[in-house]
Amino acid sequence: MWTKEELDRYARHIILPGVGGAGQARLRQSAVLVVGAGGLGAPALLYLAAAGVGRLGVVEMDRVELSNLQRQVLYDTSVLGQPKAEVAQARLQSLNPHVQVEVYNRRLEANNARKTLQPYDLVLDCSDNFPTRYLVNDACVLLGKPLVYGAIHQFEGQLSLFHYQGGPCYRCLYPTPPAPGSVPSCAEAGVFGVLPGVVGSLMAAEALKVLLGLGETLSGRLLLYDGLSAQFRNLRFRRRPDCPVCGEHPSVTTLQNYEEGCGISS
Numbered sequence: 001m002w003t004k005e006e007l008d009r010y011a012r013h014i015i016l017p018g019v020g021g022a023g024q025a026r027l028r029q030s031a032v033l034v035v036g037a038g039g040l041g042a043p044a045l046l047y048l049a050a051a052g053v054g055r056l057g058v059v060e061m062d063r064v065e066l067s068n069l070q071r072q073v074l075y076d077t078s079v080l081g082q083p084k085a086e087v088a089q090a091r092l093q094s095l096n097p098h099v100q101v102e103v104y105n106r107r108l109e110a111n112n113a114r115k116t117l118q119p120y121d122l123v124l125d126c127s128d129n130f131p132t133r134y135l136v137n138d139a140c141v142l143l144g145k146p147l148v149y150g151a152i153h154q155f156e157g158q159l160s161l162f163h164y165q166g167g168p169c170y171r172c173l174y175p176t177p178p179a180p181g182s183v184p185s186c187a188e189a190g191v192f193g194v195l196p197g198v199v200g201s202l203m204a205a206e207a208l209k210v211l212l213g214l215g216e217t218l219s220g221r222l223l224l225y226d227g228l229s230a231q232f233r234n235l236r237f238r239r240r241p242d243c244p245v246c247g248e249h250p251s252v253t254t255l256q257n258y259e260e261g262c263g264i265s266s
C-alpha cells in the first residue's frame, strides 16, 4: 500500500500511461547498482532515486574534488574532500527517504564483482575506465543481468543496453580492452560539463524503461550523441557468435582484472 506522502510524491508517474500504480510498485520492488558516482552516475542516481527505485547500490571509492563540481551534480562545495559514496548516500536519501541506498566504498574487482552485483536486477556502468567496463560487462553476462552502458569523451557520448533479452553485450561491440595508455583520460582530454548530464540522464531513462517494460530499448543499438553538432545517431549491432564472453564458445568464463589503462572518462 502507498502512503499519502508516496501518492503525492509519485503522482506524475501514477497518472502516466504505461506506468500507473502497478509500474510505480515495480520500481519500488527493483534494485539497481550504479558503478561509479561521477559525471554519469550523478544524474543517473538522482533520477533513479527521485523515480522511487526501491534499492540503489553505489560503487565509488573517490573523494569529492573541486575539479569534479563542473559536472558531478550530486556534490557541492561544502563536501569537498569527503567520500563520494557517503555524500551520495546522504543526498539520495534526502531526495527520497523511501529509497534504500547501499554504498560500496571500494573499487570493483574480479574478486568482489559477483558478490557486489548479485543482489541487483540491473546494473549501470557509469565508470570511467576500461578495466572496470570489461569487468562489469563480463560479470553481467556471467550473472545474467542487463547492463546499461554509457561513456563520454570531450563533447561526445555514447550509450547502450547490453545483455538484455538475448541481445548483444559490450564485447560484441568491442571484443578486447584497448592497450593501456592508448586512450586519453578525462583529466588529459577534458570534458564538456553538461555532457555527462545528457548521457547519464539517458542511461537512467533506459534503466527505468527496462524496469517498467516500456517502449523500445537500446538493446542492439549504440546511441551516439555529438554535443557540438547537437546530433544523435544510432548504430545498430548484433550479438557476435564469436563474442569472447556471450558467444557460442566463450573464452571468458571467469572474471579477471585488466591492466589499468586510461579510459573514455566521466
Ligand SMILES: [Zn+2]
Pocket (backbone or CB within 6 Å): 168, 169, 170, 171, 172, 173, 239, 240, 243, 244, 245, 246, 247
Ligand atoms: Zn557479447
